[in-house]
Amino acid sequence: MFDIDWRGLLLPLAYLVVLVGTFMTFSTVYRKRKALESANLAPWFGPHLQRNIYLSLLHMEPDEGSEKSPKVPDSVIRAALLRRAVEDIHRIIQIRSAKQSCSSLLQRGSVGDDLWQRFQRAEKEMEEELRDVVMEANALVPGWGQIIFQSANEIAANKALRNRLEEIEAQTVQDKEWWEKRRASIKTEFMKELDEESAKGQAKAVSDDEAVLVDTNTPSATPSGASRKKKGKK
């Protein structure tokens, strides 16, 4: 009964289609890009070498030709796990100390949002990693899971201390060399002074005038300098 003017409606319909289409494309493209971005975020920590060593020890591939995979001694596996725990300790210290400052910097706008995302991902990864290490430790030796991180912590602290000590000790050779040189130069200076004095003594014997001249010159320079220094200090 209504005579619909389809041709007249074409324009508004086209408008609606264009509008909705634009929004949909925009949102899908935007979301895809965001997902890609967050997937491509660089990891916070580099490759976990100790974990890789441990895992490859655990799953040794059989050599070519032989059926059985080589047997790795238990002690080696345990040592590898401990090394892995030590590395975890380093990482966890880094994360704990960075957390508060990272969030405050983010609030202030001094660092970007993606850093925070990376940080949170690293935090989650570390949690998983710790749980994994505890489980592995318990599988190797029952009850070891509770104390493995304590010993790892001590190892880490000891290592840090050792590094510092080594750094200081490495300095000694340089310092020694410098001191030898310094001592030598001081010595030569003293010798020179002594020589001069003796020479002066001889000169005195020869002519009095010259000696007087030298004597008046040296003290006059010092007091004036001292007084000026005093003035400058106030």
Add this chain to the structure above:
Amino acid sequence: MSTDYAYDEEGYLWPFFVFTLALIITLPLTYLLVKRSRDPAASFPRTHINFKHAHTDTVDSLRKQEKRKDRKLWLVFAVITGWAVMGYMLYLIQTTEAPTHELWNPYDILGISDSATEKQIKSTYKKLSLKFHPDKAKPDPAKNETIDDLNSRYVEISKAYQALTDEDVRNNYIQYGNPDGKQGYSINIALPKIIVSDGNGKYVVLLYSVLFGVLLPYLVGSWWYGTLRRSKEGVLMESANRLFREYKESIDEGGVVTALSTGKEFEELFKGDKADSGLSKVESRILAEGELTPLAGGLSLKDKEKLEDLESGPQRKALALLWAYLGRIELDDSELNKAKFAVAPIAHSLTKAFNAIALAYMNTGPLLASYYASQNIIQALPPKSSPLLQLPYFTPAVAKAVEGDSRVHSSVQGFMDRPDTKRRSVVVGKNLLTEEQYREAISVAKQLPYLRVAKAYFKVTGERFIIPSSLVTLVVKGRFVPPGSEQVPEINAADLEDVDPAEDDLDAIAGRKTRKLVGKDEKTGKPIYETSETELVAPPLASAPYFARDHSPRWHVFLTDSKQGRVAVPPFTFAQFDRPVFEADGRTPTFAMQTLKAQFQAPPQAGHYTFVMHVVCDSYVGFDTKMEVTLIVEEASKAAEMEVEDEISEPEEDSIAGIMHAAKGGQPKRRKQKDEEEEEDSDEESGTDDEDDDTSATNTDTEPEN
């Protein structure tokens, strides 16, 4: 009644509209342009320096280039267009005559005076109708008349006659100003008719959709992504992120320099094959044996390892060039030399970001390292090198002549405190300085603003004691005493006091006014102050002949806890001072006492807190002050007793101070440790007592540095 919106057909209204629009847009842009093109650095005083090194021209051209970059071309273009449009519109307004809608006046039509009697009207009408009746009058070809014209003229005349004689018509005329009755009125829209005329509609729609569909989203988007791209410190966000990753608790100045090279800004500077060109040359130069340092670039072995561990690319080149810049190494290649001077300002802007990161961690070491790195970059000195190299013409050989084999570097102040003859004999000679160069170096040294702290103490405005959690003001009193100044006046004891403003003087409390010392009251000995409007004075721009930017030096005051190595009170930055640093000639120091104030919240427990106060200047090496200050926090009950005695209660004081604190963005202090020796016998211990303590601490601490 018909209301009729007409577009501006005659074209006399729309110029007004366009003129107004152009005015609204152009005026702010013009202001922006004028403000920008005036060099902000020109208003600062400068150090008088004639020193020219081999690359002064390169540095100057880089400085100019930066200023030119600041001036935006589109702005100039927009302003010119705006003024041109406005000028044209004014011209249109002047030339286009507005159509005149004259009032219909029957007397004028009949050609009689307003006071004419009815008889006169009738006779005039008769005369005119005889003359102008279309039957009688003939169209005059000379006047280009037609029959129609004659007709209409006659109608007008009879209408005018009727208006003056006929009652109805007369009423119409009186009421509506027209003998025919009420006329429709029209409203004109000040837009040209063209935009609504047929066929132009699609262009208008196109314009609108471009404006709102493209331009607006583009502007909003570019603004939003622009803010996301840069961090609060003005560096690229990616650079800030990388710097955060580079932060280490044990970082030193060399480490900071290495960290700075991660900046994304360098990737943009060294695009494509620029990233590797000349890298090996730069590296061989900086890793050659140096005069004073094992390596010519002034980098330590650890820094060298870090450099060699890097993959070759923009970062490695930036780092190598930075070391070449710090070591002031000649690269024998104009391109490389220019790049060397170009990396320094970028690195300096990155130190600000690193500084903010170090501050978020609140560790003293990295914070100081970031300030020192900034000093080194501005003065082009490698870390831990002799501060004497800041003086013009001073080469490593000259510095070595001054310092000898000593491992402790002589500061500029120390060198300048020596008597003139002595220092002259040391540095003037063959392969060292000439007499002229020596004089220039000394004249520059005597202009360097070295802030010598005279006294530092704590106080709470309006109180005699510092009670827990109160708002404490750290007052630092110091004078700018350039190295080697002679006849420095004695410190006036009254200058060292900080008198609270009167309670009703809100301007002074809010820091809008300063007081000038006028004299001393003879009877009471109290100092008399005269208040005046605050006029902050900036010290001269940093004397940095190698740094390709103008930099206004800043001083940072902060408190640290030496036992824990943590920052207790974050830095307060001072770039301007309440008294002038130099006299009008820019050379003679005024030795005026400067007051630096920093407010923070006292710890919540009573006790003695010992802090190390750092006053760090970001532009000069070796001008820093480090001294111990003790904050004595008394029990709240003691202060209450005092109040009863004095009958002074001022609750508002606290609230105003609290508001001020909040406004200044003060941060509550973190340390909550309590000293063990908390004594209750401190009855005589008043504010002055602890000030005395501080003074003595000041003296002992500053003495060796002078």
